[in-house]
Amino acid sequence: MRLAVEVERFSWRYPFAQRDALREVSLAIPAGEFTLVVGPNEAGKTTLMLAIKGIIPHSLAGRHDGTVRVFGEPVAQKNAAVLARQVGYVFGDPDAQFTALTVEEEILFGLENVGVPTSEIGARIRRASELTMISDLLDKPPYDISGGEKQRVAIASVLAMDPEILILDEPTSMIDPLGKDLIVDICGSLKRDRRMTVIVVEHNVEAFAPLADRVVLVRDGRIEREGAPRTFFDDVESLIDCGVYPPQVTQVFARLQRRGLYAGPLPLTDEEGVAAGTRLLQGAGRWR
Amino acid sequence: MIRAERLAFRYPDGTPALDGVTLTIAAGEFVALIGQNGAGKTTLAKCLAGLLRPTHGRVVVGGIDTAAKGVMKALVRRIGYVFQNPDHQLFNTRVYDEISYGPKNLGVPERERDAVVREVAAVAGVRPELFSEHPFFLSKGLRQRVAIASTLAIRPQVIVVDEPTTGQDYRQSIDVMEFLTRLWRQQGHTIIIVTHEMPIVAAYAQRVIALCRGRVLADGPTREVFAQPDLLAQTFVKPPQVTRLARAWAGAGVRADALTVDELVDEVVRVAGGERAVAVPRAGRQEPPAGPGAQADA
Numbered sequence: 308m309r310l311a312v313e314v315e316r317f318s319w320r321y322p323f324a325q326r327d328a329l330r331e332v333s334l335a336i337p338a339g340e341f342t343l344v345v346g347p348n349e350a351g352k353t354t355l356m357l358a359i360k361g362i363i364p365h366s367l368a369g370r371h372d373g374t375v376r377v378f379g380e381p382v383a384q385k386n387a388a389v390l391a392r393q394v395g396y397v398f399g400d401p402d403a404q405f406t407a408l409t410v411e412e413e414i415l416f417g418l419e420n421v422g423v424p425t426s427e428i429g430a431r432i433r434r435a436s437e438l439t440m441i442s443d444l445l446d447k448p449p450y451d452i453s454g455g456e457k458q459r460v461a462i463a464s465v466l467a468m469d470p471e472i473l474i475l476d477e478p479t480s481m482i483d484p485l486g487k488d489l490i491v492d493i494c495g496s497l498k499r500d501r502r503m504t505v506i507v508v509e510h511n512v513e514a515f516a517p518l519a520d521r522v523v524l525v526r527d528g529r530i531e532r533e534g535a536p537r538t539f540f541d542d543v544e545s546l547i548d549c550g551v552y553p554p555q556v557t558q559v560f561a562r563l564q565r566r567g568l569y570a571g572p573l574p575l576t577d578e579e580g581v582a583a584g585t586r587l588l589q590g591a592g593r594w595r
Numbered sequence: 596m597i598r599a600e601r602l603a604f605r606y607p608d609g610t611p612a613l614d615g616v617t618l619t620i621a622a623g624e625f626v627a628l629i630g631q632n633g634a635g636k637t638t639l640a641k642c643l644a645g646l647l648r649p650t651h652g653r654v655v656v657g658g659i660d661t662a663a664k665g666v667m668k669a670l671v672r673r674i675g676y677v678f679q680n681p682d683h684q685l686f687n688t689r690v691y692d693e694i695s696y697g698p699k700n701l702g703v704p705e706r707e708r709d710a711v712v713r714e715v716a717a718v719a720g721v722r723p724e725l726f727s728e729h730p731f732f733l734s735k736g737l738r739q740r741v742a743i744a745s746t747l748a749i750r751p752q753v754i755v756v757d758e759p760t761t762g763q764d765y766r767q768s769i770d771v772m773e774f775l776t777r778l779w780r781q782q783g784h785t786i787i788i789v790t791h792e793m794p795i796v797a798a799y800a801q802r803v804i805a806l807c808r809g810r811v812l813a814d815g816p817t818r819e820v821f822a823q824p825d826l827l828a829q830t831f832v833k834p835p836q837v838t839r840l841a842r843a844w845a846g847a848g849v850r851a852d853a854l855t856v857d858e859l860v861d862e863v864v865r866v867a868g869g870e871r872a873v874a875v876p877r878a879g880r881q882e883p884p885a886g887p888g889a890q891a892d893a
Contacts, residue, residue, distance in 0.1 A: 346764075347764045347766055347767075348734070348735075348736070348762075348763065348764045348767065349734065399762075453632060453633070454632065455632070477762070480761065480762045481761065481762070482632070483631055483632035483791055483831075484631065484791055484831050484832060484833065485631055485632075485831040486632070488831075510763075510764055510765065513836060547765060547766070548766070549766065550764030550765045550766035550767065551764070551765060552765035552794070554836060555794065555835060555836035555837045555840075555856050556836050556837075556840060558856045559837065559840065559856055559859055559860055559863070562856070562860045563860060563863060563864075566860075566864060568863070568864065568867055577836060577839050577840070580836075580840050581839075581840060581843040581844075584840060584843070584844050584863065585843070585844065585847075587863070587867060588844060588847035588849070588863070588866060588867060589847075591866070591867040591868075593847040593848055593866050593867060594846060594847045
């Protein structure tokens with residue numbers, strides 16, 4: 308199993324901070340896995356992502372200990388241009404990363420920056436914009452489209468660089484329900500069709516848990532809990548206590564499990580929940 | 596308290612945002628405005644608060660026509676608006692000045708003003724140690740509390756909060772909603788929220804107004820509106836996951852309009868355990884750790 312990311316006892320302190328933002332964090336993510344990172348605000352989730360992207364320690368001042376490796380190589384020793392290509396990062400607020408006058412130029416900008424040959428650029432832009440459903444927006448100014456469209460443009464500009472690892476940091480927090488569904492769809496096709504290593508930081512657990520191979524809880528600068536989604540969410544109360552709201556369907560069955568009414572794996576989607584509940588109620592002879 | 600009559604609004608570029616909205620909101624209601632982006636939620640909320648002047652029709656708040664001249668001073672005491680992004684609203688360099696700005700402008704004498712600032716800050720959970728801080732160095736959650744405190748300082752009867760939980764984790768979302776619930780329940784404020792978070796709506800709002808392309812698509816008690824998923828689908832709003840499960844299991848005797856995780860778990864336990872169905876809706880309990888909320892009073 309090839310590891311995409313290995314974090315080993317990594318600690319980080321921002322300048323003037325009283326304490327470490329990350330404290331001896333260890334995490335291994337196999338290539339091709341979909342990881343959902345959850346936890347309260349200010350827990351260190353974004354800091355951990357910046358360390359994987361190499362913005363820490365390359366572009367941010369601070370003190371670190373331990374190592375972060377991307378495909379086996381320590382990030383601290385990696386060439387910034389190589390890292391820029393390997394790890395794509397999309398921020399929660401897409402406005403923060405737009406610079407160009409049209410959507411197409413926005414995508415082009417990144418490609419030219421990392422020296423993609425001109426002959427390849429057109430195909431890259433086409434593929435990325437089809438995948439993110441923005442083909443009809445290419446000639447529009449990025450400030451003149453909806454929040455959900457902006458977020459998809461931001462994802463397209465990162466995908467066009469063909470990263471091996473894609474980090475989405477709260478990709479749906481600023482957009483409406485339809486826009487959220489499209490982002491989840493994009494993530495689904497990246498997982499299914501491209502087997503890309505995807506790391507999503509999100510509060511919207513319900514939308515992303517069904518895609519996740521692994522869920523990681525970051526709290527207070529540490530990884531407090533880690534596991535496959537069907538076992539990760541069994542302690543609903545303590546998760547809610549640290550700001551994480553598991554999918555309602557999972558909550559229902561975790562609670563039924565505790566009351567001795569359910570013994571199977573925890574469902575993550577509507578369909579799984581409906582089926583499990585139907586079996587449960589039929590078993591109790593209650594279906595009329 | 597609030598009456599909108601055949602309200603229409605067009606943005607200067609001609610885009611219609613509201614198209615014939617007529618509704619009444621009584622004093623003491625807890626209302627959620629829901630719908631797809633572009634459905635007109637924020638435009639409606641801003642029209643109700645007198646921040647936008649209707650293109651057609653009118654809005655009357657506590658007897659005042661929001662479009663009339665010289666009514667702003669009286670209007671701000673009736674209805675206050677908290678922006679989605681607190682940074683669109685905060686502009687003072689000290690938290691204290693931010694909160695006291697409204698009463699100062701309304702000519703409230705200094706000593707009285709200080710008492711008001713301290714009281715609303717306490718209600719909003721802004722500690723006095725923060726009074727001399729610059730709002731921009733506070734967390735988003737705290738900046739929003741400062742924004743709410745400065746709105747409260749004017750003592751409006753109706754408080755409109757645009758996206759109270761965006762970008763917050765669930766714990767922080769619950770804190771904001773519990774706070775609004777206290778204002779509603781203990782101080783008798785009318786609360787109007789604009790939101791996309793359906794579990795939050797289910798747990799806290801008494802009444803839901805769903806908008807679609809500038810019109811009211813559904814308006815009624817939360818439980819009734821969420822029991823119409825096909826109607827809501829027109830505006831791409833998915834009711835909470837719990838409501839979908841409840842409908843699927845209704846054939847076994849689970850009440851089809853359960854709204855919260857607690858309600859649904861209780862229903863399944865009751866039905867699987869063989870208790871007889873109760874026809875009368877029981878007082879809703881909140882999900883942990885939310886305290887008592889709107890449904891209990893619905």
